[in-house]
Amino acid sequence: MTGASAVVDVRLHAPIPDVVVVRVSGRLDDGAAAPVLVRRVDQQLGRARHVVIDLQDVQFLDWQFLELLRAAHTRAVAVGAQLHVSAEHQGVRRxxxxxxxxxLVQVCPAAEMVVAGLIGAARP
Incomplete structure (x- = not known):
């Protein structure tokens, strides 16, 4: 494999209705890798009210990715969705x-924490 597909792996999971977890593994320091993730996130923004970008398996990301996240947040707000980010690695969180x-976005150590919080908020 060559290009972004060899650098970053993006998987989708919908643990409950209206929530999609976009799990990423690999390094997000390649100019070609981050757009793969952004494209997947954008596809979910019209389908779910909450999109969780799970960076648990990411140990490094660069400033370009941060700008793409900022733009994804703007697009989420425009369509009435909420973007969440989970990151376990201290360097990524910092x-x-x-x-x-x-x-701008909720940042938690684990995607499961975000989903649990959303389930708790939905209960009467």
Missing amino acids: LLRSSGLDQ
Whole structure:
């Protein structure tokens, strides 16, 4: 394999209605890798009210990816969806905080925490 498909793996999971988890593994420091993820996220924005970008298996991402996340947040708001990010690796979480993205999107250590919170919020 060559190109972005050899660098990043993106998988989708819908644990409950209106929630899609977009799980990413690989390095998001390649100019060709991040658009693969963004395309998958954009496909889900019209299908689910909550899209969780799961970066649990990502240990490094670059500033270009942060800008793509910021733009994805803007598109989510435009269609009435909410973007969430889960990141376990401290370096990734630190970068999300220092860029200010944690002020735009909910950042949790694990996608399961986001889903549990959404299930709890939906209960009467």
